[in-house]
Amino acid sequence: MQLSKTYEPSQYEPEIYAMWETSGAFKPTGKGEPYSIVMPPPNANGNLHVGHGYMIPIEDILTRYYRMNGRDTIWIPGADHAGFETWVVFEKALEKEGKSRFDFSREQLYKMTWDFVAQNRGNMELQLRALGASCDWESLVFTLDKKVVKTVYSTFKRLWDDGLIYRGERLVNYCTHHQTSFADIEVAYDEETTPLYYIKYGPFELATTRPETKFGDTAVAVHPDDDRYKDLVGKTVTVQGVNGDFEVKVIADEMVDREFGTGVVKITPAHSFDDWEAGQRHDLPAIRVINEDGRMNERAGRFAGLTVMEARKAVVEAMEEMGLIIKIDKNYKTRIGRCYKCNTTIEPMLMKQWFIDIQPLAQRAKKSIESGEIKFVPEQKGKELARYYDELRDWNISRQIPWGIPIPAFQNVNDPDDWIFDERVEESELVIDGVTYRRDNDTFDTWFSSGQWPFVTTDYLSASDLFSDENSEKELAEDANNLARFYPNAVMETGTDLLRPWVSRMIMLGLYATDKVPFHDVFMHGLILDEHGQKMSKSKGNVINPMDIIGEFGSDALRIGIVMNRAAGQNQAFSTASVIAGRNFCNKLWNIARLVQKIIADNPDQAEIADDIAAVWIDKKLNDAQNEISEHIKNYRFAEAVDTVYHIVWDEVADWFMEAEKFYKNTAFLTCVMDRILKIVHPFAPFVTETIWTTLHKDGELLISQQWSEAAEVDSEKVSRFESVKNLVSEVRLITTQLPAGKYDLLYTDDKIIAENADLIKSLAGLKSVEKVEQSRGLRIASANRKAWLDLSPEMVYEHQSRLELRLVEIRGEVEKLQARLDNKGYVEHAPEHLVNETRNEIASKTALIDRLVHELEVIKK
């Protein structure tokens, strides 16, 4: 089949992907050392964003590269139930129908959300295909699949049995209207004006925005270095309250800002996040004074039953009567959290939640980073995580939304402290030995389940049950039918924003559940910003949809463009210019293939060409490029790898080798080189390379399943011969572009390389002729140091003189700089010898060039 003039990606991409998928090329071969990546599961309910447009190509480059380099490779895709995000979208949809979550049971809600997600789930998977993801679809895991739940329960059970799970009180963001708690990110903060009350508080004066929580005060805090209150620290003071006197402890804590108010803070651990922290540090009791319905409880005495705002007003009035209010700052501005749905003020509320005692897990994870068992790219991210582990506090794994994995715990209706583990979560009540247990209605934090992703997706736990004896490792590795050989994963590739919520948890839970690190390397990519370096957001309207880019420029162009010029861990702008470069590159490759096709078609009976020095030269270049690319991939330097690919194809293959082949027409060799290039480029631009491959190869073999070529043996003498030709041609081009348009003659005297390659040189340099003469004339090709002259009239040579003089000044300047370096004793003494030698050699060659130029100028002047 003839290749069309221009590469039209949309014409080939879907078909090519279907070929890969149906051929089974994405499946591991069962041969070679296992190499595995688990895809960070995109939201099943959503569309891919431009971040995926970067993530997927990187993971696909790795997968395709290792697949083509002898590894037994798998890339496991996933789909995320995205607990919170999906829940918000679903609840909005419910709302549109005039319904609320309170109209349904938990089971109903779960079922409805499931159906809702199922409707949309196909989009994301189609988009992964459009990006060319060569992942093994058969091993796809949804975060709510049975095997996920099973593993999550077994890990929970184990933590429970090990005494690492406990019920604990914790402040949660609570909406008193919806009567549910929210995650931090679900709370919308707004700057608002709220009165700041300066009140008398025992021996202190202090400022507060929340006088109504005074009933829950259990301490009063000052800064440890504050001399004003030094004597009172540690004492218990009596405070006059609206319900009578009460006592609080005076504590010293760094949280207090001496400059704010009077430098004194009342501490209400049950209703303020900061105060809760302080309470933890100082071992203070927490007293709840607000109920879940947003009204004051019995602790508020005569104010019980009032709403928070009513109580605030009433308490202030009462305090004013008692003379406890000093002044009220009515212009005070602060940020108040509100429910994103009903705008109700979020109350920090003390509630019972499930917790994991995290430090034992965290410290083990920290060690795995510090020992180098897990390596981070960029390295900095590992250090950041190690620090984070030290600060990590017990992990609250309960969430109050129905869309998630139910927590398999039941509470004795008669004894709130009696909890049992039971997986029968479909039952809302269990009766065991006459005791009734009620199911906990909470679900797991999504990170608790996704934190187990590497061993869930590879079925590692169930497999390690099968292989429990000493030989398990070996048997596992050899069992080609078992996904467990892919655990631990080779690399975890994900965004820097997921370092704490996700990567940290995978390491902790992986080590805990499997005694192994979940992956050996972590590669973290930064955020893709818009073209002007701004964060993309729907409200700004600057969101770039990867599917639009694919539609306009093609999948390969997006891949190359987005990977190009990008460093690990760095937030960087999206650049359409780079995508255009990617598209141009694909077109270039396409046209190389067209030229190969044409040369072969035009020369059906061409025999092997023995003296093709361009062939030897390109073999060498391709060897080098393969090595370089491998090195870059090994070090996760994707931008550099793409750069190497781009330039080997464009600068070496297209500009020199193909041009030389227009002369040689070495058809057999052209086929080999074409294959080799396609293999090298394939991981980066899979669609265009496969399209070319399947067009040129009629045997039905697919490029995706090929192995990279072995390095070719090269005759370095021939390589340097081609380099000489190249230099000569470059200089001839340089001179002739400065001359009036037209074709020129090259003359040479006693020059073996020119004599042997006269026609090649003529072809490459676009000369009229290359002729041997006895007596030289015209302009000497001086820089390339060849006995060659452009046959120019004395007038033209004379005109060229000024250019030569400029060049001479330039080179003399360079030599001066180099000489100055050598004149510096410190340099000669301290710098490595090879550098000094290099400098000397360079001076020598430049001096020789100066001599030639000087000589040439003398000739011209005569």
Next chain:
RNA sequence: GGGUUGUUAGCUCAGUUGGCUAGAGCAUCUCGUUUACACCGAGAGGGUCGGGGGUCCGAGUCCCUCACAACCCACCA
């Protein structure tokens, strides 16, 4: 406020442990339509590497300092 990362050509960015004349893509300019490609070819111009100081034979790279920007965390009673 704490932490992290940036600031290199008109734009978007590379530059791995300090070492040859600081690179790429896009954009710009000149010449060119030789049937692979104008999504092209041959060339060219453009940078005191954010400012200042220091270490060193040698600094875009290491140290100090200032300015600016982005991100993460904690957010003020």
